[in-house]
Amino acid sequence: MLRIFKFNNEDVEKNIKEFKEANKVTLPQQYEEFLKKYNGGNTPKTNFKINGVSSDIRAFFGFGNASKDYNFLFLKENDFLKNHLDKQFLPIATDSFGNIIVIGIGKENNGEIHFFDCEKSLYKHLRDNFEEFIQKVKSKKFVVRSIEERIHDMKESGSNIEIDEDLINLWQSEIDKYSGSKQEKVII
Secondary structure (H helix, E strand, O other): OOEEOOOOOOOOOHHHHHHHHHHOOOHHHHHHHHHHOOOOOOOEEEEEOOEEEEEEEOEEEEEEOOHHHHHHHHHOOOOOHHHHHOEEEEEEEOOOOOOOOEEOOOOOOOOOOOEEOOOEEEEEEEEEHHHHHHHHHHHHHOOOHHHHHHHHHHHHOOOOOOHHHHHHHHHHHHHHOOOOOOEOOOOO
16 A cells, blocks of 8 residues: 655646646546645655566655655656657656656556666566555654654664754754654555
8 A cells, every 4th residue: 555745736737738738638537546646755665576676765746845866857857757658658656766657648558667776778568557556655653752762763773974054954954854754645
């Protein structure tokens, strides 16, 4: 089951309409409904293994108030979007290594979910539609732990990792990112 910390979905229907018109694309219905409800979002502790492809999913892309790195505007500004749109694919999510999950938006591949390996520049078919893909994705419940809890757990496990200011700042950044947010089960 996919769990997500959704992005702010204020004005998302307007953003979707403008995006479709500007790029002359039609979005598969299941995916468009997902965007309207969640506007993408962060997906910590999320992974999948489908058709020989095993990966995590860091986040699903969104519009407007979505996180900068996971925003369709960021993809467009960096000419990343056009490359895939020209091949009748739309990036919908990314993993920790910069590979992306795409959805087909052409007549021949409409709604199909593929994995784009950025090192090999290859698309690998995963599922025939968005709902089938979501059913194969697994997320663990994400609990925001305090810095003290993390230090305690590292000591208990005998970790040799040095707890320095950079690590503490990284932890604090994660705490700030997810505190006050709600991880939701994705229902389409």
